[in-house]
Amino acid sequence: MTDVPQDTTARLGDAVARAAEATPGVAFLRPDLTGFLRGAAARGTRLRRTATADGEQVHVDLRLAVHRGHRALDVTRAARTAVERAVAERLPDASVSVTVTVTALV
């Protein structure tokens, strides 16, 4: 199903997280309290790479907290654009889809 090297996936995940975190209005990726309570730090992004006949598909599931004073929808759009760009820089031929969920306004 996939011949995608895992170290590239980890680096891609980092790049995606950094791109999202740098987006104006993003307070932090996924409020981490639940991860804290479970004794495990959860990343704010989940990345799924699939190799298909048409090429590689990358899906990013982004969960983030938005600063009050920023319109939530605008922040999700900016974060999506930033993440799409970050993926395209590393995997120019992949098709990218991004789900953005605002988990808190802080």
Next chain:
Amino acid sequence: MEMSPYGPRPGPPAGPEGEALPCGRALEDLWDAWESDPAAAAAEPHARQCPHCAAALADLRTLDDLVRDELARAAHASAREGDALASGVTARVMDIVRTELRPGAAVPLGEPEEDAWIVETAAARTFRSAAEAVPGVRAGSCRIVPLGDTQRRFRFPGARLPRGPVRVLLDVTAPPGLERPVPEVADAVRQRVTTAARGELGMDVHAVDVTVVDLADLADLGDLGDTSGLTDTASPGRSPARPADVVGQPPEDSDD
């Protein structure tokens, strides 16, 4: 479902998308047990033996200590101003904790074809604050449902409403001796909520159903002293005979 090595695990198994501890117990169940009786939750056979539950309980206690410290500080700071600030801190902290553990369904943001969402609790909090900008109004229960399907429930963590316009169901209480008639208060609340949905969130809210419960009626029920219960959906002010003002709003244009 496999047996936990740490003795029988109380409560139902966590849903496929729930926040389950490695032992399989739902974090929310543990939280509920702890909330109702911390000592009993820690003494229960499974929790006594299970390192995951024990760790989660220890973390909850840490959190509880932090809240208490913060409360003590706030109480000290606001000694002259009564306990308004202290209860504000509790409310805020508990709000964050509950949002984390019970985020509610994801509600669509933006256009139908977009893949952007906000958890219901975060949106509901925005709408409650918006409503409370109307003088004297206190907001209670707030739910967000698909525009044409108010009865459907989205219980599972991670559940998503269908993409499309939504309806906000909001209960508010208004002070006794209103200077404005109830329908006017409801209109003002609806206006604030609609503006917040558009300006702060970017949510396509097509209707805001506001239920106004007048506190003057609650006085008749001998319950004026306890205003904390008024925001509850089971509040005594919601007798069926009450001519509460429930008004929908006609569909209007989305801004995007």
